[in-house]
Amino acid sequence: MIIHLTVDNKELQADILSGETLRDLLVSHGYISVRDSDDKEGFAGSDTVILNDRPVYANLMLAAMADNAVVRTPHSLSDKGSLSIMQQAMIDSGVVQSAYNAPAAALLLTWLLEHNSDPTREDIKEVLSGIFIRDTGYEHYFLAVKLAQEKMETGHYITPIAPEFREHLDYIGKVKPKVDGRQLVAGWKSFVEDRVEPGASTLILLRSPHAHAYINSIDIEQALKVPGVITIITAFNCPDVYYMSAGQGNPEPSPYDRRLFNRKVRHVGDRVAAIVAKTEEQALKAKELITVDYEILPAIFTVEEAMAEDAPIVQNGKVEFLSGAPDDLESYNSDIDEREGKVIYPFPLHADIRHNVAAAAHGAIGDVEKGFEQADALIERTYQSSQIQCTPLEPHLVFTKMDNDRLVVHASTQVPFHLRRIVAKVCQIPENKVHIIKEKVGGGYGSKQDILVEDVVAYATYITREPIYYRNTREEEFIANSTRHPMRVTVKMGAKKDGTITGVYMDVRANTGPYGNHCLTVPMNACSKTLPLLTCPNMKFDVTTYYTNIPPTGAYQGYGAPKGSYALMTALNELADQLCIDPLEMAMKNKVDRGFMLEILKSLGEGREGTVVPVGSCGLDKALKEGAKMINWGVKERMDDPEWHVGKGFAMIQQGSGLPGLDHSTCDVVLNTDGTIMIHSGGSDLGTGLDTISVKCVSEVLKIPMDKVAIISGDTDTTLFDTGAYASSGTYFSANASLKAANDLKEKILNEASLQMEEPKEDLSIEAPGVVVSVKTGKELTFATLSHDALTGVGRGQLVGYGSFVTNDAAIPYGAHFAQVAVNIRTGEIKVQKYYGLQDAGTPINPELALCQMYGASLKSIGHSLYEDMILDENGVCLTPDFTTYGVPMTSELPDDFKMVLIDEDDEFGPYGAKSISEIATNGAAPAIANAIHDAVGVWMRSWPFTPEKILKELGKIS
């Protein structure tokens, strides 16, 4: 049918299909900023447009319903590269980070200001209630609106955006626009989906309906006859290559138990076949014609079921070791069903797959039993965390193509170099035949540290030479993506009457699901990012990870720390309660301070012995004291309604900054012929501002404005190796590499200037804006002249700085989160009234972005604690495969009073004293809220999420 509409002031006549959505129509006409995050759920708002002056979801609306309508898209906000005031205010306030739906948010807020020039916080919350912001929370959106208002009224901003740090520096610690902010907020081509070439084929996956089954046979004969079908890949024709999807180090401390396709499916949603066809319709038709003969097996879903005698065994194949094979391996491998495949351990991880144990680790300092004997009070409690989805707004997707005989992968990844290695391994080709181009990442949160879609799509392109686009549905994100490991953490803790902790034991039992990616390192973090907070001399831990048939798990922001922090800090509060002492006092008494030697780290390495280091810069004390003051700690609050009881809680937290001894970053910085700078960084900016940090480091060293510095990052052809963005490594590792490269280039510039100016290097200095100045003669040489002369036919060549960063030094961020909640004793409802996060990030290089990440991570973990939950039925089918049923926090779930504070602590090892910022912020909510609930109504919440129903059960209102 033919419809007419006006889009962004242009008449559009379109011949549409009856079922076509308005979004499909708009995207097909080039309005690419109208994106899709929810497959027509009408929830996430990436598809928001204004229709006849009302914001609507374009994906939830049939195009036919827009006949004769006036439509406005985010494209209307920018004019030939010039951004609107609202768009610029969003960049300046720091909310444009992964930014997949930032254009839609800009459109909504623009619409709001056009209809209400002085909106209240509630007005803004209301308008943003239909848009899901995962990365930055919503708090700085209020600021963005205020800034835009001020700019419109006065021509400039009045409200301070964020505190600034290090007065002596020009760029570091200062509020500066994120270098890729313009393209992201305007909705210009940025993401993988924007790189797909016309005519690309499509790939869809046939997934298992069973949680646990052998595949006896797959009949693809009829499916292959469907016109347009190019190939179908199954366990019977894929490479017999075992690998690990986790992009972390090489070799990874995880079992290699992945194959493109297996003869055994291990979760509902596991891969069975990949269908490549010219169109999606053809692929779907072929999918229906594939018949699979399954032999269904009993399935297990919990740690307890996995531990049981005679439990079904999830991974029961032949075990191999790349090193350190045990002597009894031959007998261990007797009587193997070949359909089970293999599990290859790069080195021993204390596994026993015949008992579903994927990995284990144990360690101790002091004598924990002696510590317990010395205690006046002793508790032992078990805390259960649930399976949580990362929910990036941009799902996992990839576009692959051949360029001559090289495989080109446009990826949304945190680990381009690990991705290249794994794709090369799967395709059995050398790494120089693979080119990974990391596009902008529309949300990762750890889930894009795993190679979950690129392996099969790249292989399909490699064998067919077809360009192929693949994109997970939102349901596939839930059932076949990586998620937070459910964990059962038992803490035994003893203390003296005065609150001195004498012994701590943590028993971590983690559920890795069907595959073992991150199966050691995530659970280890439950201990390694919590126990080092305490000065207790007697500590012991056991970590055991079990295979089950739940949807896959993996990395998620915070890694294992949020679960360990929840258990350890709640146990500390429970023990303080038993001792009748203030838990904050107890924390203050037992916390570490600068200089304390962290002996526990020796046994907390990731698959090898860790390095013992002293506590370095540490803002823990300040965070606890300032937070206590902010929340009026010790003062009991009351509400008028007697059914609502108020309580306060806190948690002290820590994380790491990358993995000293394991991570490695490299970078080169090139002086262009006009004196501008090009950075080639191996680092992977996930939207968090790593590229901006690298640019700031170079600008600071070379005293050159940021707009004279450009960056390419995460491209395996044009940048140097970097282990990737995970474990909070970006600022510490990748930026340190950039800083080293900048300093190297500075030296080279001075050397070259010395030759060109014929003055000793010692007499030369670099001054703004990119000029070499002689302190003796006053002579000046611009970078442009210097570079030009270096590159004439008689010059000495282009100046390139190189930086390689490895370290054994740790830059540990610390902090404290405080919560005040109200709990209704009749209904079990919980309201977070106040939430304060205070964190020491060393020098916050991008303070406005840092604050937004703290807000985002805190709201996320409030969501994990109170609302979010992947629920499986008795057959392992996910009952919550969309945003609505899963339950993410939106503006309505914001705390009434939400504040993030940057504690100023200079670090000796981070670039310009910087430490990591974002991950740590996921560690505080669960224990702070659990402890606040106890303070309010006297019940301990020992499992996620803390639902009203659980409160009522604990209160004895329901059974």
Place this chain on the structure above:
Amino acid sequence: MIGKFTKGESPKQILQEVQKGKGLTRLIAGGTEINRLGSSVAADHLISLQNLSLNEIRKEGSLISIGAMVTFTEMLESDTIPAYLKEAVRFCGSFTRRNMATIGGNIAADRDDSYLMPTLLSAKARVLLGDISIDGKYNEEDIPLREYLEFRDHFNDSLILAVILNRPQRVVLSKRFARSVQSNAAVTVSFGASVEDGTLSDFRIFAAVKGTGIVRLSHIEEGIANRQFVEPEDVAPSATQNIAFVDDITGSSSYKRYILGSSVADLYKQSLSIVENGGDL
């Protein structure tokens, strides 16, 4: 798979098309239910109500008529819509969705976690329906929403034209229980009563219970009317008799049972308090 989309010309023409379509022709109002991911509505021909001018809110004497195509946002923006209905409209937590969802669509969607149905039923709302009789004539009649709900299948081929609210002194209080504002509700409950001479009468208590559907708590209505309960709290234990609750992702059956009983008692208590204090209805 939607094979055909047309815009309805008149109620009669639309209803004729629906009759011809034999269940595969469906009406589309805002589209938030029909188009959404996981919709249970299957159709190969959609007829839009856009052109029928069903988007007016009118005062007609003591009555308020709300056209079926009036969106949730339009209800919130109207001075005519009573506060109790606006409260229920806000149960739909997404501003953007409220711009699309319509009152007629919400009723027709027949969901067990309906935002509006318990409130409208407790308010004793009526629906104006368009129908084609056996002799082919087009008729309009307004019936109690309760009756529409009770005989839902009978009205499958009817067209909701408007929702009608009476404007006597009536207190209507509603409460929705969901993990987060935009999660599916386990229970949405509404308590309605008329106010005459400072006392409550003519009670209506309805709940949308996930997995169970819309239920009327008639025995509690009668019990309150007959002064069977001494205190409002006494309502709770018997409120949920004869309701089959189910365990699902929104909560266990025991949770739903408790929260429904407790809330009915609480809403009753609040209603008494409002009347006793001469509060604004």
